[in-house]
Amino acid sequence: KKKVEQSDPPRTGISKIFVNGVYPEGETQPYKDDNAWRITSEEKRHMEKIAMEDPELTYQNIRRAAEVHRQVRHYTRKYIRPGMSLTEIAEYIENGTRALVEENGLECGVGFPTGLSLNNCAAHFTPNAGDTTILKSGDVLKVDFGVHVKGRILDSAFTLTWEPTYDKLVEAVKAATDTGVKEAGIDVRLGDLAGYIQETMESYEVEVNGKVFPVKPIENLSGHSIGVYQIHGGKSVLLVKNGDQTKMEEGDYFAIETFGSTGRGRVVESGDCSHYAKIINAPRVPIRLTSAKSLLKSITTNFGTLPFCRRYLDRVGESKYLLALNHLVQQGIVQDYPPLCDALGAMTAQFEHTILLRPTVKEIVSRGDDY
Ligand SMILES: O=S(=O)(c1cccs1)N(Cc1ccc(F)cc1)Cc1ncn[nH]1
Ligand SMILES: [Mn+2]
Ligand SMILES: [Mn+2]
Numbered sequence: 485k486k487k488v489e490q491s492d493p494p495r496t497g498i499s500k501i502f503v504n505g506v507y508p509e510g511e512t513q514p515y516k517d518d519n520a521w522r523i524t525s526e527e528k529r530h531m532e533k534i535a536m537e538d539p540e541l542t543y544q545n546i547r548r549a550a551e552v553h554r555q556v557r558h559y560t561r562k563y564i565r566p567g568m569s570l571t572e573i574a575e576y577i578e579n580g581t582r583a584l585v586e587e588n589g590l591e592c593g594v595g596f597p598t599g600l601s602l603n604n605c606a607a608h609f610t611p612n613a614g615d616t617t618i619l620k621s622g623d624v625l626k627v628d629f630g631v632h633v634k635g636r637i638l639d640s641a642f643t644l645t646w647e648p649t650y651d652k653l654v655e656a657v658k659a660a661t662d663t664g665v666k667e668a669g670i671d672v673r674l675g676d677l678a679g680y681i682q683e684t685m686e687s688y689e690v691e692v693n694g695k696v697f698p699v700k701p702i703e704n705l706s707g708h709s710i711g712v713y714q715i716h717g718g719k720s721v722l723l724v725k726n727g728d729q730t731k732m733e734e735g736d737y738f739a740i741e742t743f744g745s746t747g748r749g750r751v752v753e754s755g756d757c758s759h760y761a762k763i764i765n766a767p768r769v770p771i772r773l774t775s776a777k778s779l780l781k782s783i784t785t786n787f788g789t790l791p792f793c794r795r796y797l798d799r800v801g802e803s804k805y806l807l808a809l810n811h812l813v814q815q816g817i818v819q820d821y822p823p824l825c826d827a828l829g830a831m832t833a834q835f836e837h838t839i840l841l842r843p844t845v846k847e848i849v850s851r852g853d854d855y
Contacts, residue, residue, distance in 0.1 A: 490584075493576065494559045497586040498552050507547035510840075510849035515669045528843040535842070540634075546737070546840065546849050549585065549595070549631040549638035554852040556580040557627070557642065561854065566621040566646055570611045573619065574598045574795070577629050585631050590788050595630025595637040596715055597759050597793035601823065602626075606702055606743050606751050606832040609823040610758045612794045621646045624653070626834040632790065635713035639739040640850035641836035649692055653744055653833045656688030656699040658855060660742040661835035664707065664721065665848055668740055670841050672732045679725030685744050690831075692746070700749030701742065702832065705824065710737040710838065713789050714764060736841045747830020759821035760809065761791035766817045775808040780817065791821070 488501050499505070515522055522528050535541040560577055577598045587593040601609040602623050611617060619625065628641030643654050663684040667677055681701065688699040701723035709717030719730060723742055732738065762783055771777045779802065783792065786800045797805055812818040826832055835855060840847040
């Protein structure tokens with residue numbers, strides 16, 4: 485049978501290309517100083533066999549999400565051009581993701597809002613309706629988007645530039661993320677991992693118009709473990725050495741993400757919020773405001789505990805929801821995630837991979853030939 489190719493723009497469901505339902509395994513790395521006993525251990529291999537065969541545990545879900553991410557970002561990197569609006573970029577990525585993952589309610593779809601953070605802004609910016617921001621050739625754009633299959637969320641991000649000025653910053657962050665990926669492992673302490681990341685990041689500097697800036701890790705951003713339908717699994721990987729003795733554990737899914745900056749190396753909440761998510765075990769308080777009650781019902785139906793943004797509320801037919809949304813935030817039912825920005829004039833970059841701490845090997849499931 486002729487191999488089914490992906491279209492441009494990407495619209496061919498990934499299950500039409502991987503017809504046997506087997507998706508590519510990501511890059512695997514042996515665990516450090518473990519002299520391969522995990523790979524040869526009968527018990528570890530058995531545990532993995534169970535994971536592969538149990539529909540709930542199988543790695544096929546996250547690998548399918550990863551293949552969608554690789555194919556969408558392949559076309560996106562070619563498509564994004566200065567002069568385009570952030571809104572059309574976001575919609576290109578979301579339309580591609582929805583088509584390739586064959587979006588189906590809460591079964592599979594977009595994992596969280598498409599982050600398109602510019603320049604001094606490092607994370608959690610996506611345009612709200614009416615945003616007219618246009619991409620410029622001197623911009624440094626962080627593209628951070630997610631795909632989920634049965635609640636297994638693939639969280640991966642990369643940085644795009646169209647001028648060479650900040651190439652060293654981009655190189656520093658790519659190297660720091662690869663250090664984080666390489667040093668991650670079962671029983672590795674989160675505080676130690678942060679130190680390795682910091683060391684790589686701080687070994688770089690950027691020269692801009694004759695002035696030299698040291699690359700600083702952004703000290704109040706972090707990587708994180710990932711749960712089922714839960715983008716933040718409770719463990720955080722900071723970017724500067726610290727005393728957190730918490731260990732990475734077998735079976736954990738982690739987003740290893742690093743951020744570098746030529747500015748203060750610290751972000752603050754800045755500008756209108758676009759990103760939100762229902763808090764997992766929110767207190768079941770009675771909601772008095774009727775509009776908030778019906779908005780919460782819509783959020784639960786359409787997103788569950790997955791993060792969403794205002795544009796996603798618009799597309800499911802919600803309107804005039806701001807008062808209700810702010811009420812749900814105030815009541816501790818919904819968490820807001822405002823844009824996180826370093827000082828004006830600073831430049832920030834990001835790279836992010838999702839890794840699986842499998843019983844026998846570490847799998848960098850989001851690895852592609854691009855990053
Ligand atoms: O900064 S986080 O809130 C966080 C880091 C450590 C513990 S929680 N965040 C989780 C998240 C929040 C909202 C989203 F819409 C998507 C993800 C990290 C992240 N943002 C984008 N990709 N990864
Ligand atoms: Mn991300
Ligand atoms: Mn993340």
